[in-house]
Amino acid sequence: MNSTRHFMRELNRLGLTSIIDAGGGFQNYPEDYAVIEELHKRGEMTLRIAYNLFTQKPKQEKEDFVRWIKMTGPGKGDDFFRCNGAGEMLVFSAADFEDFLEPRPDLPASLEGELKEVVSLLAANRWAFRLHATYDESITRFLNVFEEINRDVPFKGLNWFFDHCETISDRNLERVKGLGGGIAIQHRMAYQGEYFMDRYGKKAVERTPPVRKMLELGIPVGAGTDATRVASYNPWVSLYWLVTGRTVGGVPMYPDKNRLTREEALRLYTQGSSWFSSESGKKGAIAPGQLADFVALTEDYFSVPDEEIKALESVLTVLGGNIVHASEEFASHAPPAIPVLPEWSPVKVFGGYGAPLDIRKAARAGVPVEHRHSAECHQRGCTHALPQLFAAAVAARNRYAGFFGLGCDCFAF
Numbered sequence: 001m002n003s004t005r006h007f008m009r010e011l012n013r014l015g016l017t018s019i020i021d022a023g024g025g026f027q028n029y030p031e032d033y034a035v036i037e038e039l040h041k042r043g044e045m046t047l048r049i050a051y052n053l054f055t056q057k058p059k060q061e062k063e064d065f066v067r068w069i070k071m072t073g074p075g076k077g078d079d080f081f082r083c084n085g086a087g088e089m090l091v092f093s094a095a096d097f098e099d100f101l102e103p104r105p106d107l108p109a110s111l112e113g114e115l116k117e118v119v120s121l122l123a124a125n126r127w128a129f130r131l132h133a134t135y136d137e138s139i140t141r142f143l144n145v146f147e148e149i150n151r152d153v154p155f156k157g158l159n160w161f162f163d164h165c166e167t168i169s170d171r172n173l174e175r176v177k178g179l180g181g182g183i184a185i186q187h188r189m190a191y192q193g194e195y196f197m198d199r200y201g202k203k204a205v206e207r208t209p210p211v212r213k214m215l216e217l218g219i220p221v222g223a224g225t226d227a228t229r230v231a232s233y234n235p236w237v238s239l240y241w242l243v244t245g246r247t248v249g250g251v252p253m254y255p256d257k258n259r260l261t262r263e264e265a266l267r268l269y270t271q272g273s274s275w276f277s278s279e280s281g282k283k284g285a286i287a288p289g290q291l292a293d294f295v296a297l298t299e300d301y302f303s304v305p306d307e308e309i310k311a312l313e314s315v316l317t318v319l320g321g322n323i324v325h326a327s328e329e330f331a332s333h334a335p336p337a338i339p340v341l342p343e344w345s346p347v348k349v350f351g352g353y354g355a356p357l358d359i360r361k362a363a364r365a366g367v368p369v370e371h372r373h374s375a376e377c378h379q380r381g382c383t384h385a386l387p388q389l390f391a392a393a394v395a396a397r398n399r400y401a402g403f404f405g406l407g408c409d410c411f412a413f
Contacts, residue, residue, distance in 0.1 A: 001035050001038065002338065002339065002340075003341075004036065005044060006338055009324070009325065010233075010352040011047055012047065012319075012325035013313055013314060013317070013325050013327075014235060014313050014352075015317060017047065017048060017294075017324075018047065018048040018283060018293065019048070020049075020050045020052070020084060020184075020224070020273070021050070021051040022052050022054065022130065022226075023052050023053055023087065023088060024054055025056070028056055029053050036049065036081065045080050046324040046335075047319070047324075048080050048293075049081050049082075050082050050083075050084035050277040051082075051084055052084050052086060052088060053083070053086055054088060055086075055091065055092070055118075059092075062121060065086060065121055065127075066121065068086075069125050073125075073127065074128045075278065084277055084278070085128030085130065086118075086122050086127050086128070086129040086130070087129045087132075087163075088131060089132060090122075090131055091111070091115050093107060093110050093115070094114075094115055094131065094138070094142065095107075096138040097134070098164065098166070098188055099192075100195040100199055100200075101195050104135050112144065115142065115145045116145050116148065119145065120152075123149055123153040128158055128159040128160055129158075129160050130160070130161050131160075131163065132163050132164060133168075134164050134165075134166055134167070135167050136168050136169045136172060139169075142162075143179070146160075147175070156180055158180070159182065159276065159278050161182035161183060161220070161222075161276060162176065162182075163183075164184075164186060164209070164226075166189060167204075170210070170213060173210070173214060176219055177217050177219050181220075182220035182275060182276060183209070183221055184222045184224055185211060185221060185222070185223055186223070186225055186226035187231055187232075187238035187241040188231055189205070189208050189209075189247070189253065190237060190238070190241040190246075190247050190248050191230075191232075193205060193208075193247035193249075193251060193253050194251055196208060197251075197253070205253045206253065207258055208253070210258060211258060211260060212260075215264075220272070220275040222268060222269075222273035222274075222275060223238060223265065223268035223272060223273065232353065234310070238269075240309040242265040243260060243261070243262055243265050243306065243309065244309075245258065245259045262301060262302050266301065270284040271284035291320060293319050295316060296314065296315050296330070297312050297315065298312055298328070299312060314327075315328045315329065315330055316333070323335060
């Protein structure tokens with residue numbers, strides 16, 4: 001529970017108040033949701049979470065969803081913790097992984113029959129669903145199945161959507177539009193753009209994904225990060241990608257016509273994403289009748305140089321009218337700190353994503369620090385931060401570390 005609370009606080013520090021969880025391997029419902037359920041009961045959640053249920057058993061996917069349909073359903077819960085539907089894995093035969101160092105996978109012939117069985121069940125029970133979809137070749141096959149089901153069990157009113165869609169064609173965008181679907185995009189290309197270009201060329205990367213065309217067609221589009229394994233959980237890196245069309249390494253990918261203005265990109269993260277949790281009009285804007293969630297940032301997102309978008313974070317994060325993060329000029333309003341467990345964790349000294357080393361915490365932990373931070377350090381991070389992190393890890397390592405060298409001093413958020 002402690003690490004989960006820390007991770008929520010870390011996301012609050014970056015200005016997040018809501019997330020949609022796409023599930024993952026080894027996340028069995030309800031057993032592996034017990035921690036977050038307990039935090040919800042205690043009123044200790046500092047992040048709104050809408051969760052999708054991800055099938056866990058190849059060739060037994062339908063059995064998973066039959067069981068879960070009896071236990072929960074889309075919308076069950078409250079504004080802090082609620083079921084959002086099924087996915088992003090519906091059947092294992094439809095998994096077209098996104099490692100662009102590898103060739104596009106050829107999905108098995110069993111895909112259509114297995115996918116039809118599961119999606120028919122979900123549509124008949126009015127379960128919203130999402131499906132991981134990287135390649136246009138896979139999306140064509142998925143849409144063939146969806147259109148067949150839609151003739152018997154209409155999708156109308158069902159907030160279904162694809163995730164990713166880096167290489168989707170205009171024809172398949174029109175088919176998604178015709179079925180009333182949406183597309184959730186993430187900044188995987190910010191991390192894999194160079195690999196994609198090496199394999200498919202610079203021309204092919206120009207519309208990965210074709211965000212502008214999606215918007216022109218009126219398809220619901222929401223932006224996210226695909227954290228935490230595929231890409232960073234930092235939303236500002238994702239916004240930088242949408243606005244500049246560059247990888248994190250600075251390589252340009254997109255022409256102006258497939259890049260977004262800062263307002264457009266932010267809208268996809270806020271109002272756009274609310275459609276994907278079936279909460280349009282309830283969150284995503286500072287407006288009467290909507291949830292009282294807002295942030296104040298370190299700098300003005302609309303005016304900082306492009307490269308500095310990645311360095312933005314929150315100085316004040318408010319969730320439901322309550323302060324869940326405060327720093328700098330608002331530090332006196334910060335909620336009580338959460339203890340770091342285990343006590344020897346380097347996290348006690350070194351902050352989260354891109355955070356500079358806290359000199360005061362380092363001194364209290366006995367870590368020797370000679371460097372004095374400048375304003376540039378706090379904005380961009382320090383070149384010396386990694387050596388200091390290792391120094392902190394060594395100074396604070398557990399008492400058994402000598403037996404195993406440095407020991408397994410892991411602290412996973």
